Amino acid sequence: MSYELALEAWEEHAWQEYVHSDRYRGDRFHEVSITSHGIFNQQGENVYPEISWEDWLKDEGICAECYGALHPFSSMLADCKCKPKRKVLSVPLFIPLMIMDTETGEVSVVKASRHLDDLAVKAVALDIYKFVKKQKIDPDSWQSVISIGGTQVPVGFIVQVYNQVEHELKS
Amino acid sequence: MAIKFSVTSMVTNRTEIMVVASGLDILPAEKLGMSTVAAKIAQFIEEGDLPVDAWEESVHVHCDTSLPISFYRDLLEEVAGLPVDI
Numbered sequence: 147m148s149y150e151l152a153l154e155a156w157e158e159h160a161w162q163e164y165v166h167s168d169r170y171r172g173d174r175f176h177e178v179s180i181t182s183h184g185i186f187n188q189q190g191e192n193v194y195p196e197i198s199w200e201d202w203l204k205d206e207g208i209c210a211e212c213y214g215a216l217h218p219f220s221s222m223l224a225d226c227k228c229k230p231k232r233k234v235l236s237v238p239l240f241i242p243l244m245i246m247d248t249e250t251g252e253v254s255v256v257k258a259s260r261h262l263d264d265l266a267v268k269a270v271a272l273d274i275y276k277f278v279k280k281q282k283i284d285p286d287s288w289q290s291v292i293s294i295g296g297t298q299v300p301v302g303f304i305v306q307v308y309n310q311v312e313h314e315l316k317s
Numbered sequence: 318m319a320i321k322f323s324v325t326s327m328v329t330n331r332t333e334i335m336v337v338a339s340g341l342d343i344l345p346a347e348k349l350g351m352s353t354v355a356a357k358i359a360q361f362i363e364e365g366d367l368p369v370d371a372w373e374e375s376v377h378v379h380c381d382t383s384l385p386i387s388f389y390r391d392l393l394e395e396v397a398g399l400p401v402d403i
Contacts, residue, residue: 248383289390293383300327302373304389311386 245274246293247281262303271310278315285315321381322350324357326366328375333357347384354378355395362401372396 246253256273259266278288288311294304319338325331335357337350358376361367367375373393 246383248385289387290385292386294386295379295383298325298327298377298379300374301376301378301389301392302371304386305373305393308386308390 243270243294243299245277247277247283248291248293249283250281252281258299258303262299267303267306267310271307271314274307274311275314278311288315320347320350322354323379324354324361325377325379326361326375327377328368329366331361331366347382347388350380351388351392351395355392355399358392358396359399359401369401 243256243258244253245256254273254277256270256277258270274292274294278285278292283291289308294307319336321334321336323332323334335350335353337353358367358372358378361376362369362372373396378389378392
């Protein structure tokens, strides 16, 4: 199994385990964040602590030590220090997006799943929603105050995030 | 005021950079940039660098200054309003 497929499988496995666990309280999908450190709810609790991504990597034959040594945000080939002849493909787990309050210059970095799927839209929108609340930005004019960028994401993704934030603010 | 935009097709990796200068304070470069970027996206679509039906999922627009998030939504409407001849 490739590194990328292993990650996808872990995400799906971890999510299913969480949904079927006694910790699942019917949370809406976007109320949890899947990260390389686990699945976290809005209170920051790891809701699926049984298996770490590092353990999963080990099961798939990629050592966690080398994974940790690789740059998490860039696709690159790197030498595995434990197995020098082996090349390990580092696939970015998350894409960093910078959101900025253009009136105050306050910046927050949010991380979108590199898949840029529906979950990523909702997770990023939730982070922006929290940022808008924290900065006490007028919910009717946040669109002209918040800037988003910093990495290569398609226009369509940003627009989906925009629509989701609007939905969050009105619900 | 001049600001620099780049349009990149994530399908073909074609990138074009445009420097937009309004020269008039009453017409912000950001507003001019909207039209310039939209026209460039339309050109990319016409020349096969972006898929007709899902161009927005394959195009990255970068700017050397911070753009409000509303820019991207308005950009969709701007491109949709152009007579893109496929």
